[in-house]
Amino acid sequence: MVDNPLTLEPELNSTTVGRVQGLYGVASRTDVAFVELVNFVFTADGEYRESTVTVLGRNPILAAGIREMPVVGGTGVFGFARGKVHFKTYSFDTTTGNGVVECDIYVFHY
DSSP states (O other): OEEEEEESSSSTTSOEEEEEEEEEEEOOSSSOOEEEEEEEEEOSSSTTTTOEEEEEEEEOTTOSSOEEEEEEEEEGGGTTOEEEEEEEEEEEOTTTOOEEEEEEEEEEEO
């Protein structure tokens, strides 16, 4: 289970605009990859408040560069959303499982 801050920048002290909530499990016996179901829950005041973007897919978390996962839905202003999310890992501690990841959300239809 995951319930992490969603911030404007990939830094721990950046402005919080919501939460990343969901679950993940191991998806591979040969490399470090997760299958993830996560919701980007927007909590900051404004147009997106109480809306979500839902992502479901395989995430090879230690892969170099940008990883892509599909947007499969959403709620509020993102109802029936489709698109993709690009993930880029800035840091990952294999001992604690803590990391800082940049997520760029591209919603094409909602």
